[in-house]
Amino acid sequence: MTSTSPHPDSGTPQRFPVVIVGAGPAGLTVGNILRAASVDCLVLETETRPFIEQRPRAGVIEEWAVRGLQRRGLADRLLERAQRHTECEFRFAGERYRFEYAQLTGVHHWIYPQQLLVTDLVREYADVRGGAVRFGVRDVELHDVDTDDPSVSYTDPETGRREVVRCEFVAGCDGARGVTRNAVPAGRAHISRSDYGIGWLALLAQAPPSSDCVLFGMHPRGFAGHMPRSADVTRYYLECPPGDDPENWSHDRVWTELQQRLGATGALPLTEGRLIEKRVLDMHNYVVEPMVFGRLFLAGDAAHLTAPIAAKGMNLALHDAFLLADALIAYLTKADTTGLDGYSAACLGRVWDYQEFSHWLSEVYHGTSSGDPYRAGTTLARLRRIFGSPTAALAFAEQYLGKNAEY
């Protein structure tokens, strides 16, 4: 929400050059890079620190993104603990097809649960680089972001008082359900949306991975995915109707469907375990263009959502964060406006490329179960092309890894 004339209950407003709304991968990365350049900033987060340090979501991080974190001193623990993945496996028509993407491209994926990355980034920001952060804030509002004197107000969870922070810039990093996107008036940005019309039951199982790599099962009963997360936790996905109730999915039903949809000649049965997370995600995307309104710069899921079909959302959040932090530093320390002027266009190149890939891959995952024999036929053709043509395989691998250097 945006409005003018905030009234602090606590007297003098606070002042920071940059206010970052949201302590997810995007916001914390921006904060860390700013602090390393001695630019002061304040992170505002609605949840508590223990909550964000335990919230499981992503796991697949692209190699360029890890290199970007590493260059900024933010990947030490990740590089100690993350798993390196070089292959994935497609299972369809009862057979297994290994896809050795690192051998084709020299590039690999890292597997590192998002909550561990967030834990590392909070620790570095707040405990090492001395960054300011307020957890548990309520009713965040942006004011005057289309002027040179923007501010952000919020309710302090301990005192219940309304606080105001004056700033030069607001980084809107508050994810898909945040408030900063709504501060852009209709007519000042265009929001493109696309809805796949399908749901995924996203599961976390207290069970070791059943393969050394990611598995994609294309089955007439629906898509199924297997994503190793750690030695004893595995993420699984099951295609389901959008809006389905997770309670419709008992332990037995989940494992029966997973065993069926991921079953293939020569494959061992999956190792079953207790389901520790079970939620239905409706698969949809949006993109806000431009990602800027006045002094408000959107980053990550606040600016664009990619359904987790191609495991791209956190990678895009990190890409935005690198560009935004560098641009803010250039402006605040050298009055160089180039980065800020080009920020939205520089982010959107990668965003649209990943959106397109996500659409393409969605058809591969869901065509077989669509009930439409035409779509099932073209899905199979796409899969056979990847495994029959080295050129098609390389093109697929590059998109899967986000390897295009020209974004």
Ligand code: RFL
């Ligand atoms: P986040 O992580 O949602 O962080 C936003 C933060 O803002 C807070 N917040 C507010 N703070 C202040 N004021 C407000 N009004 C606020 N409203 C919200 C929130 O509490 C939160 O702490 O956004 P960010 O930083 O843009 O990061 C985006 C990623 O989290 C997201 O794209 C990924 O999780 C997507 N995703 C994946 N991405 C990948 O790159 N690789 C993957 O393997 C992958 N797997 C996934 C995923 C997302 C999933 N779900 C749950 C949608 C798997 C799943 C199941």
